[in-house]
Amino acid sequence: MAEVLLWEDYLTIALYFAVVLSLGIWSTFNQNRGSTKGYFLAGKNMLWFPLGASVYASNVGAPMFVGLSGTAAASGIAVTIYEWHAVYIIISLGWIFVPVYIASGAFTSPEYLKMRFGGKRIRVCTSLIMLISYILRNISGEIFCGAIFMQQLLGWNLYISVSAILVVVAIYTIIGGLRAVIFTDTLQTGILVAGAVTVCIVSFKEIGNWQTMEVKYMHAATNYTLANQSLYSCGMPREDAFHIFRDPVNGDIPWTGSTFGLTILALFVWCQDQLMVQRCLSAKNLAHAKGGTLFASALKFLSFPMFVLPGMISRILYTDEVACADPDDCTEICGSPSGCSNIAYPLLVLRILPVGIRGLMLAALLSAIMSTLTSVFNSASSLVTLDLWAHFRKNAGQKELMVVGRVTVLVLVGISILWLPILQQQQGGILWFYLASIVAYFFVPWCVAFLLGLFWKPTTEPAIFYGMSFGLLVGIIRMGLDFSVAPPYCGSGEPDERPLISAKLDFLHFSIINGIICVVVMVIISFCTTPRSEKQLHRLTWWTRHDDEEPELTDNEDEEDNEIGELDTAETDIAAATKLQPIEIEQDPATFSFRERCKIAFLSWICGNPETGSTKISAEERAIIRQKMTSIKESRKATIILNAGAVILITAITFLFGYFA
Numbered sequence: 001m002a003e004v005l006l007w008e009d010y011l012t013i014a015l016y017f018a019v020v021l022s023l024g025i026w027s028t029f030n031q032n033r034g035s036t037k038g039y040f041l042a043g044k045n046m047l048w049f050p051l052g053a054s055v056y057a058s059n060v061g062a063p064m065f066v067g068l069s070g071t072a073a074a075s076g077i078a079v080t081i082y083e084w085h086a087v088y089i090i091i092s093l094g095w096i097f098v099p100v101y102i103a104s105g106a107f108t109s110p111e112y113l114k115m116r117f118g119g120k121r122i123r124v125c126t127s128l129i130m131l132i133s134y135i136l137r138n139i140s141g142e143i144f145c146g147a148i149f150m151q152q153l154l155g156w157n158l159y160i161s162v163s164a165i166l167v168v169v170a171i172y173t174i175i176g177g178l179r180a181v182i183f184t185d186t187l188q189t190g191i192l193v194a195g196a197v198t199v200c201i202v203s204f205k206e207i208g209n210w211q212t213m214e215v216k217y218m219h220a221a222t223n224y225t226l227a228n229q230s231l232y233s234c235g236m237p238r239e240d241a242f243h244i245f246r247d248p249v250n251g252d253i254p255w256t257g258s259t260f261g262l263t264i265l266a267l268f269v270w271c272q273d274q275l276m277v278q279r280c281l282s283a284k285n286l287a288h289a290k291g292g293t294l295f296a297s298a299l300k301f302l303s304f305p306m307f308v309l310p311g312m313i314s315r316i317l318y319t320d321e322v323a324c325a326d327p328d329d330c331t332e333i334c335g336s337p338s339g340c341s342n343i344a345y346p347l348l349v350l351r352i353l354p355v356g357i358r359g360l361m362l363a364a365l366l367s368a369i370m371s372t373l374t375s376v377f378n379s380a381s382s383l384v385t386l387d388l389w390a391h392f393r394k395n396a397g398q399k400e401l402m403v404v405g406r407v408t409v410l411v412l413v414g415i416s417i418l419w420l421p422i423l424q425q426q427q428g429g430i431l432w433f434y435l436a437s438i439v440a441y442f443f444v445p446w447c448v449a450f451l452l453g454l455f456w457k458p459t460t461e462p463a464i465f466y467g468m469s470f471g472l473l474v475g476i477i478r479m480g481l482d483f484s485v486a487p488p489y490c491g492s493g494e495p496d497e498r499p500l501i502s503a504k505l506d507f508l509h510f511s512i513i514n515g516i517i518c519v520v521v522m523v524i525i526s527f528c529t530t531p532r533s534e535k536q537l538h539r540l541t542w543w544t545r546h547d548d549e550e551p552e553l554t555d556n557e558d559e560e561d562n563e564i565g566e567l568d569t570a571e572t573d574i575a576a577a578t579k580l581q582p583i584e585i586e587q588d589p590a591t592f593s594f595r596e597r598c599k600i601a602f603l604s605w606i607c608g609n610p611e612t613g614s615t616k617i618s619a620e621e622r623a624i625i626r627q628k629m630t631s632i633k634e635s636r637k638a639t640i641i642l643n644a645g646a647v648i649l650i651t652a653i654t655f656l657f658g659y660f661a
Contacts, residue, residue, distance in 0.1 A: 009359030016191070016363035046279075048288040052295025053189040055090070055279050059269075059296075060192065061138075061372030062145030064303070065365055067432035069311030070342035073322050076217075076241025076312065077660060078253045079432065082262065083303035087653040089266040090300070091646050094293030096542065097271040098280045100454055102289070103539040103546075105630045107386050109277045109450075115551065116453045116540045117461040118532065125468065127383045129442055130274055135415060137438040138275070138376045146369045148342055163417055193299070195361045196306035199345075202352050203313045213309075214242060216316045225325045235325025237315075244660045257508025264511045265439045268447040274379045285631070287638040294645045301653070307345075314344035321347065381408040437507040441479040444511050445471030448518040452526075454542045459522065460529040467522035474514050482507075545632060 071079040106112040110130070114123035207213045218237050225235035240246050245255035270276050283289035315322045322344045324330040327337035334340035349361045385405040393400070445468040452459040481502045488494040496503055505513075535552040537544050634642075 006355050008356040009362065012356055012359030013363055013366070016366065019187070046282045046288065046292075047284060048291030048295060050186040051279055051283055051288060051292030052299070053186040055276060055292060055296040056299045057186075057189045057192065058275055058279065058372055059086075060189075060299075060303075061142050062365060062369045063141045063432065063435055064307050065196075065345045066145035066148050066342050067141070067435065068303070068307045069314070069345040071432040072308040072311035073315040073344040074339065074341040075252055076238055076243075077304075077308055078240070078244050078246055078251075078258075080304050080308050080660070081244050081253065081258045081657075082436070083300050083307075084653050084656060085258070085262055086266055086270060086300050087297045087649055089263070089270045090293050090297040091650065092267070093271045093276065093280065094290040095646065097277075097450075097454070098283075098289045098293070099286060099632045100540070100542060100545050101277060101281060102286060103630050103632050104551075105539075107281070108382055109272050109274050110383065111386065112540075113449065113453065113464070116537075117459070117464050118536070119461050119465075122449075122461065122465055122468070124388065125465075126446065127388050129446070129472070130383055131380055133438060133442055134275075134376050134380050134412075137435055138372065139412065139415070141435045142369050142372050142376075145342075146365070148346065167413070189299070191360070191363055193302060193306070195363065195365075196310075197302070198357060199310050199348055199353065199361060200305045203310050203317075203348050206317060206352060207313055213313065213316065217241060217312050220315045220319045221323055222320050222325060222329075224329075225323070232325040235323060242660075244657065254506055254508065257506050257512070261440075261506075261508030261511035264444055264447050264515050265436065265508075267451070268443040269439060272443075272446060272450045274383055275376060278379050278382060285634075287634050287642065290642045290646075294642065294649065297649050301656075310348055311341075311344045314348045315341070318344075318347050318351070377409045377412055380412055381405040384408040433507070437479075437482065440507045440511045440514075441475040442472065444475060444514045445469075445518045448515055448522060452519075452522055453540075456526075457537060457541060457543065458526050458531040460526045460531050462529045463522040463525035466525055467518050470521050471514055471518040474517060478502075478507075478510055478514075539630065 068079060068082070101109070101112055104112055104115055106115060108127075110123045110126035113126055114120060204213075207216065218241065221236050222232075225232040229236060238252070240251065245258070246253055248254040248256040280289045280292065283292060321333050322341055324333055324340050330340050331337045334343050336342070349358055353361055382405065385401050385408065389404045390401065448471070449464045449468055453464070478501070481499045485498045485502070487498060487503075488496055533552070534544075535549070538547040538549045538551045539545055540551055
């Protein structure tokens with residue numbers, strides 16, 4: 001079959017773009033987009049199903065198709081632990097972290113840190129570091145993987161194809177906010193799962209059965225690798241290819257690192273990163289937030305057949321290309337001297353899927369890219385708007401904040417395009433571990449800070465700030481060592497000249513060490529400084545989440561008079577919450593021409609400006625709204641059903657770990 005797309009495939013892709021863009025724009029007509037709660041938290045009215053689909057789609061992007069499948073092709077099933085391990089952590093998000101976040105009334109995870117520890121520097125530093133991570137990890141990973149896939153399938157120019165995706169994503173993210181993102185994520189999750197499962201079924205038919213795949217994979221190496229295994233040993237399949245838990249010293253994914261180090265990284269990615277927290281905070285109530293995390297956890301079971309098995313099968317079917325070991329040979333095949341395992345999934349799509357289905361699969365890839373990018377753009381704009389802009393612009397109004405949020409998306413689109421030349425220089429063979437290592441370099445101190453903040457009341461603001469700073473410095477030093485000298489290419493015969501700490505200490509083990517260092521620093525400084533009072537910790541820790549009293553904020557921490565306020569958004573937002581009708585300011589339509597009225601209406605729709613007029617809300621009414629927004633009460637029936645679901649998922653994933661250990 002020719003490795004080109006036919007008109008039926010292009011028609012499928014065009015229909016997909018039309019449907020997604022239409023859904024994103026449609027979703028903007030049924031929400032209050034003129035306030036921060038409406039734009040960034042979807043009005044706090046989302047149900048469990050779209051919420052869970054959005055949590056899943058925000059994590060499952062092009063790196064799964066390219067990086068996860070490529071790593072499976074090169075290494076075997078061990079990379080599955082990144083996905084199955086997440087089941088425990090996502091459930092922890094719903095049962096441990098979200099109740100505290102909701103009770104605190106925070107809009108963002110950096111804002112929670114500010115409320116918990118006081119001051120402003122932790123919140124600002126956290127927002128800046130998260131933004132840097134979005135650029136280095138989320139956006140760069142999606143663009144690089146999308147470029148690999150589309151170049152293989154379409155032969156399009158890199159800049160044209162990626163720019164087209166970014167433009168479509170930006171349109172409905174800028175206009176619609178989080179509600180548009182969640183609705184389109186729900187559609188994209190369905191397309192993604194359907195397309196990936198189809199690839200798995202069709203490709204598995206080419207192999208036969210599991211036993212046949214085991215035998216063929218262990219012999220899937222090029223002829224020159226088999227003839228000279230001493231030089232091209234890295235081109236041979238690993239002896240432990242079908243084991244998840246691997247040797248702690250010689251394993252590429254050591255079991256000690258994947259058990260403890262990965263837990264630290266996963267806690268930040270799933271439970272503390274604004275990207276995931278924001279979706280759960282948009283839930284109608286705590287029960288729907290928990291239900292959404294359960295749904296997302298259940299979908300994680302599918303990663304093994306959707307991404308891991310197809311990558312391994314591709315190595316069997318297209319050994320000379322996917323399993324190339326000679327640097328010159330790999331450069332000729334895929335343009336990367338470090339290996340071509342990252343083209344494993346695109347080759348499957350091109351060569352085994354029938355006409356039309358290939359277009360659906362590309363649509364699934366595009367849905368993965370777009371769902372992640374929309375989530376990143378929306379979360380990044382909320383960080384800039386709520387944690388940075390409102391901090392430095394004390395008197396910023398709702399209209400200004402809405403404009404800033406949308407402009408932030410445009411700026412990120414520009415940065416994403418400018419990043420492409422840098423991505424082209426990255427070595428594709430280390431893509432998956434590069435993405436994971438970014439979290440290890442930057443966010444281990446933040447994971448420790450959140451955990452101590454939730455569970456240890458004596459933790460102080462100076463301890464967190466200086467502990468974060470020291471841990472971040474350690475991570476940056478490790479990153480500099482890792483990138484200063486690249487590992488030798490497979491088959492090059494060159495010696496490994498990397499520093500010993502980079503060559504011998506896996507980044508997962510480094511995460512454990514850095515985490516211990518941060519805990520020690522933060523605990524010691526906490527004992528030497530004054531902790532916050534009990535009145536300042538109401539509803540801000542695991543132990544105080546059910547308190548009726550609000551946390552007592554000092555003057556320099558209470559910013560409701562000059563900041564948007566977590567509850568005190570635009571008065572029209574409060575009016576909507578209390579079902580009070582705002583008092584409209586009468587305007588004479590005759591003073592505007594038809595063209596001017598159309599222009600004003602269009603700009604208001606794009607920018608989501610607040611409704612005109614005002615509604616005065618009493619202190620008692622504000623207290624009622626605050627109580628509703630921060631309530632973590634559940635019905636007994638919902639609690640029983642949700643807890644039973646969590647137990648079932650945890651039991652099932654534990655069994656799978658034991659079976660493949």
